[in-house]
Amino acid sequence: MIEVRVFATLRQGRDKVTLLSPEGIACAGDILDRMNIPQEEVSILLINGFHHKPESEVKDGDIVALFPPVGGG
Amino acid sequence: MAGAYYEKIARINLTTGEIKVEPLDLELAHKFIGGRGLGTKMLYDEGVATVDPLSPENKLIYITGPMTGAAAPSTGRYMVCTKSPLTGMIACSNSGGIWGAKLKYAGWDAIIVEGEAPDWTYINIDDDKIELLDAREYVGVMSEAIDEQLKAKHGADVSVLNIGPAGEKKVLLAAIMNDKDRAAGRSGVGAVMGSKKLKAIVVKATRKKLDNIADLDALKVAAKNAMDVLKANPVTGSGLRQLGTAVLVNIVNNIGAFPTKNWQESYYDKGDDISGETLAEKYLVKPGACHRCPIACGRVVNVNGKVVGGPEYEPLWAYGGNCGNNDLNVIDECNMLCNEYGLDAISVPCTIAAAMELYQRGYIKEEECAGVPLEWGSTRALVEWTKRMGNPETELDWLMSSGSARLCEAYGHPEYSMSVKKQEIPAYDARAIQGIGITYATANCGAAHVRGYMISPEVLGLPQQLDRTVTNEKAAWVKTFQDLTAVIDSMGHCLFTSFAMGAKEYTDLLNAATGTNWTIEQVLEIGDRIYNIERMFNKAAGMKPEDDRLPKRLLEEPIVNGPSTGMTSKLPLTLPEYYEARGWVNAFPTDETLKKLGLDECVGK
Numbered sequence: 001m002i003e004v005r006v007f008a009t010l011r012q013g014r015d016k017v018t019l020l021s022p023e024g025i026a027c028a029g030d031i032l033d034r035m036n037i038p039q040e041e042v043s044i045l046l047i048n049g050f051h052h053k054p055e056s057e058v059k060d061g062d063i064v065a066l067f068p069p070v071g072g073g
Numbered sequence: 074m075a076g077a078y079y080e081k082i083a084r085i086n087l088t089t090g091e092i093k094v095e096p097l098d099l100e101l102a103h104k105f106i107g108g109r110g111l112g113t114k115m116l117y118d119e120g121v122a123t124v125d126p127l128s129p130e131n132k133l134i135y136i137t138g139p140m141t142g143a144a145a146p147s148t149g150r151y152m153v154c155t156k157s158p159l160t161g162m163i164a165c166s167n168s169g170g171i172w173g174a175k176l177k178y179a180g181w182d183a184i185i186v187e188g189e190a191p192d193w194t195y196i197n198i199d200d201d202k203i204e205l206l207d208a209r210e211y212v213g214v215m216s217e218a219i220d221e222q223l224k225a226k227h228g229a230d231v232s233v234l235n236i237g238p239a240g241e242k243k244v245l246l247a248a249i250m251n252d253k254d255r256a257a258g259r260s261g262v263g264a265v266m267g268s269k270k271l272k273a274i275v276v277k278a279t280r281k282k283l284d285n286i287a288d289l290d291a292l293k294v295a296a297k298n299a300m301d302v303l304k305a306n307p308v309t310g311s312g313l314r315q316l317g318t319a320v321l322v323n324i325v326n327n328i329g330a331f332p333t334k335n336w337q338e339s340y341y342d343k344g345d346d347i348s349g350e351t352l353a354e355k356y357l358v359k360p361g362a363c364h365r366c367p368i369a370c371g372r373v374v375n376v377n378g379k380v381v382g383g384p385e386y387e388p389l390w391a392y393g394g395n396c397g398n399n400d401l402n403v404i405d406e407c408n409m410l411c412n413e414y415g416l417d418a419i420s421v422p423c424t425i426a427a428a429m430e431l432y433q434r435g436y437i438k439e440e441e442c443a444g445v446p447l448e449w450g451s452t453r454a455l456v457e458w459t460k461r462m463g464n465p466e467t468e469l470d471w472l473m474s475s476g477s478a479r480l481c482e483a484y485g486h487p488e489y490s491m492s493v494k495k496q497e498i499p500a501y502d503a504r505a506i507q508g509i510g511i512t513y514a515t516a517n518c519g520a521a522h523v524r525g526y527m528i529s530p531e532v533l534g535l536p537q538q539l540d541r542t543v544t545n546e547k548a549a550w551v552k553t554f555q556d557l558t559a560v561i562d563s564m565g566h567c568l569f570t571s572f573a574m575g576a577k578e579y580t581d582l583l584n585a586a587t588g589t590n591w592t593i594e595q596v597l598e599i600g601d602r603i604y605n606i607e608r609m610f611n612k613a614a615g616m617k618p619e620d621d622r623l624p625k626r627l628l629e630e631p632i633v634n635g636p637s638t639g640m641t642s643k644l645p646l647t648l649p650e651y652y653e654a655r656g657w658v659n660a661f662p663t664d665e666t667l668k669k670l671g672l673d674e675c676v677g678k
Contacts, residue, residue: 007323008316011350043307044534049328049636051538065327071308071533071572072318072370072386073523 002058004031005065010041022060029054031064043069076287076588077139078102079180083203085196087269088129088188092203097182103589104671106563107182108138109165110603112154113610115185116163118674122613126158126261127243127268129189135176135234135274136183138565139587142174142283142364145296146303147567149174149364157260158268159245159420159476160494160519162611164260167523167562169363170252175232177565178278186269195273197227208272213238215413216250217381223275234274237415238464240267244474246420246462254382254412255363260496260518263415287588295581299574303367306573308535313370313569314360318386319349321500324532325386326394328541329635330505333394334449335426336491336626339502340635341394347401349386356383356405368569376405384408384418387522390500391422396429397449407459414463420476423497425458427477427489436484441469491627493520494620503627503644505637506531508539508547511647512555514621517607523568525555535572544643548650556600563603602670604655605662609675618660621648 001019018035025031028045032038032054044067045052058064080097105111112134116122124130134154141148151173157164176184179200186196195208211219220233232252239247240263247263248256257263286292303309312320325331326344333341345351352372358380361371374383383405384392392404411418425447431437432447439446445457461467462474472480477490477497491498496519503510508527516524530550531541539550557576561568564583576593584591591599611620627642652658656666664676 005327007327007348008312008320008350016345044324044532046327046636050542051328051534051540065323067324068312069307070312070316070320070324071529071535071569072313072321073526073569 002031002060003063004035005063007065007067008070009068010037010066022058025058027054028052028056028058028064031058037066041068042066077143077283077285077586078107078182079177079285081181083181083184085184085186085203085205086188087186087190087194087205087271090205103587104599105603105606106138106560106583106599108136108150108152108563108565109154109167110559110563110599110606112136112152112183113163113165113603113607116154116156117606117610117613121156122610124156126156126161126265129187129269131156131265131268133186133262133265133269134183135186137173137177138563140582141565142177143286143565143586144282144292145365145582146299147363147366147368147570148565149366150565150567151176152562153249153257153262155262155265156614157262157518158243158264159261160496162494162519162614162616163517163607164262165518165562165607166249166257166259166262168249168251168255168257169567170232170255171364172232172234172251172255172276173565174364175276175278177283178280179276180280186271189268190270193270193272195271195275197275199277200279211272212241216415217253217413219273220253223273227275228277231275231277235415236263236266236272237413239263239414239416239462239474241272242465243267244416244462244465245476246417246424246474248411248415248417250412250415256412256418258417259419259521286586288585291585292582295578295585299570299578299582300367302578303570303573309368309569309573313368316349316353317360317370317372319352319372319384319389321386322348322389322393323350325501327636328505328532329632329637330502331390331394332491332500332502334397335395335430335489336502337430338634339505339632339637343399344394346399347389347393347404351401352383355401363567366567368567370569374405376402376409381409382412387500388418388422391419391426392455395426396422396455398452398455399450400452403452403455407455410456410459410463414460416459416463419499420497421459421462422455423491424462424473424477424480425455427481427491428458428473430489431481431484431486436486437469443467443469488625491624493622496520501528501532502632502637503623503642504632504640506541507544507643507647508541508551510623510627510642510644511547511551511651514623514644514648515551515651517604517611524558525551526558526568527551527554529572542640544647548647548654551651552654555604556597559600559603560596598670602672605667605670605672606675608662609672609678612661613678616660621660
């Protein structure tokens, strides 16, 4: 399974954690499509803790974390 | 009168009671802008680098920037500049709220406090009238109460700056507070104020805006442009308002850079319990904003029925994962205690974390803990030890209140203090993020994240995404961030405007307000100059090249858990590159660099 974690405003109307079957998912962008998350709403996309783009490959067992634009100090 | 400066400084000698009005050196002001730059330069010129920080010879400069109070976004900032008793080096502590703007509206660019009062005193500023008043009845009074009491006495429209019991007792981690819950938090500036027996500074001003802008029309255009840029940017336009800096907990944790249990681990499985999302869900009452700020990153929270200023990302991390604690309500309570006692809400919990590791390893014994053992995750320990550090009595209270470096040294294990130049390192694991490690090691005020916030490009992707694991070009990026930050800190804007604004926006605002005609390059060069005068202050104060370092744990102990397992900091590679980018040799500017930056007075020193 692929574990998808959403954060901040991306949690609105969604579960904090979603488990997806890897079938039909080749890249992170496929996850966004599957979960109805517009690409422009995702500013930080992590695969197993590292920054990636929607084109990046995703495999079974990966943890994908999605954040909207955020700042801090 | 030139633009944006009132060209008036009040020099207050607490020993003699003398109050002198001095003109601002405008040429110097243009060379160092104001705020952090000008404050440091003045301290350097007046020989403060070699004084004992808690002696009457130290000076406290409360200084605004030309933009403080101006009709532009986020102009509520001022600096407290002094020699730090914690680090022995320059302290430039930045704070928001409204106090700095009120000082400016009252017609003062800065006030310099010297000497030591014969007994507890507070300063009352009412436009151009300044008087010294008896503060003995306010000794021991906490921040919220003194704000209320001084407003009752002087009027509801005053702004109050104060120290709490921690500053009164010259605790090295004491902060200077203003407007109840805004803090000039770091480097022990509160202890310096306490050593002068100065309890508070009250400011009242008739003006509600600046009437000394050089080109009002140009400022209106530049300010509107800045406002548009801030509103269009999702971070400054809505992101920070919705979740505050607390939003960083889950990001930093999910890249495995969340120091846990005094940096023994770097991923906290209970991170979401203490996140910005959970804070918004459970305890947030509303956002809070400083003077003239549209970003509104502040959190107003409910702590057991009391509505108070709430925690930033730093204390959430430091009282949370770094102490092995996931009770968010207790973090809110401890943050409130730091505001009330007037304590650095980064250094205090980080010192508690160091103490917890010493306890874990058997160096601090249970008998020494006076009934409150320093156990990981103990909420009772977090609350009680914060109070004890804010009002120390026992030997261990005093050792802890002097910070983790002195604490760990006293127990024969300095390696457990996660600090640089004796100031505690903030909330991002430098083993997992290479650039921020350079910032920590080289910040002139001791370990700091805001003096070159590399988290922005390395984690948040602003202005662009850098690979956090590589060292290429990081040194050059750090220098640029440090220089621009020095400009912003000297102008009087809040640093958070830089998530959206760039050098061009700051240059346009500065030129319009002051009537200067700087190019972007010239403004960044001023930032470089400011960074170098800070470094020369430190050199005069006795800084050694080895003070630019990171703790051994970050260089030699790879991360043990989470996504960044196995990583260490590559500072030995990046530090030489940084010095080259700066034109420094062995941690200090060369004469050639000093001359290039117009710091001829520092050549040969």
